[in-house]
Amino acid sequence: xxxxxxxxxxxxxxxxxxxxxxxxxxxxxxxxxxxxxxxxxxxxxxxxxxxxxxxxxxxxxxxxxxxxxxxxxxxxxxxxxxxxxxxxxxxxxxxxxxxxxxxxxxxxxxxxxxx
Amino acid sequence: xxxxxxxxxxxxxxxxxxxxxxxxxxxxxxxxxxxxxxxxxxxxxxxxxxxxxxxxxxxxxxxxxxxxxxxxxxxxxxxxxxxxxxxxxxxxxxxxxxxxxxxxxxxxxxxxxxxx
Numbered sequence: 001x002x003x004x005x006x007x008x009x010x011x012x013x014x015x016x017x018x019x020x021x022x023x024x025x026x027x028x029x030x031x032x033x034x035x036x037x038x039x040x041x042x043x044x045x046x047x048x049x050x051x052x053x054x055x056x057x058x059x060x061x062x063x064x065x066x067x068x069x070x071x072x073x074x075x076x077x078x079x080x081x082x083x084x085x086x087x088x089x090x091x092x093x094x095x096x097x098x099x100x101x102x103x104x105x106x107x108x109x110x111x112x113x114x115x
Numbered sequence: 116x117x118x119x120x121x122x123x124x125x126x127x128x129x130x131x132x133x134x135x136x137x138x139x140x141x142x143x144x145x146x147x148x149x150x151x152x153x154x155x156x157x158x159x160x161x162x163x164x165x166x167x168x169x170x171x172x173x174x175x176x177x178x179x180x181x182x183x184x185x186x187x188x189x190x191x192x193x194x195x196x197x198x199x200x201x202x203x204x205x206x207x208x209x210x211x212x213x214x215x216x217x218x219x220x221x222x223x224x225x226x227x228x229x230x231x
Binding site: 042056089102111 | 148150152158159160162165167206208210217218219220221222223224
């Protein structure tokens with residue numbers, strides 16, 4: 001019974017390159033959330049997706065960031081033309097439903113380092 | 116605006132003693148959930164305990180209990196009989212259930228160090 005999978009676990013990119021972060025939710029979960037954690041800070045919500053739909057992207061920077069959750073395959077968080085300030089841990093979470101009681105299960109995170 | 120406040124950046128506790136980590140929240144919704152997560156140095160987020168806004172009893176999970184005071188809007192985590200493995204960052208989070216998108220709002224965390 002696999003949990004939330006994220007890959008890669010560590011990603012190093014040079015300024016100006018693209019970063020692609022992948023997330024496979026838990027089996028039976030159709031709600032996916034992405035969060036960003038800067039060093040020594042709490043997690044900040046970025047985007048909430050269901051299959052083929054972006055439900056809430058209020059936490060996503062307007063430029064360079066995009067997310068998708070296709071009908072088949074993992075959810076992807078894409079950062080174009082990365083800058084040093086994008087260095088952070090990016091966590092994906094999934095849940096079965098959207099009631100307050102529906103716990104979000106977190107993946108191990110992808111640590112992005114921009115050099 | 117929805118907000119979670121954790122006022123203790125760092126805490127120390129002696130092994131085998133109990134410790135309380137503070138969390139206050141602000142929301143205008145009547146239906147919401149409160150969560151605590153542990154983040155060890157390895158970085159993963161580990162779910163500890165949940166309290167619903169309509170739950171009348173305080174939640175307990177093993178050595179973890181949640182001291183929920185709705186009128187004060189506080190949801191403090193109590194860890195009993197602390198162990199060295201409890202040393203980690205602890206995050207309080209809130210999830211709203213009406214009209215929102217059910218995202219978590221996290222506090223800034225408390226770093227707990229258990230002393231031998």
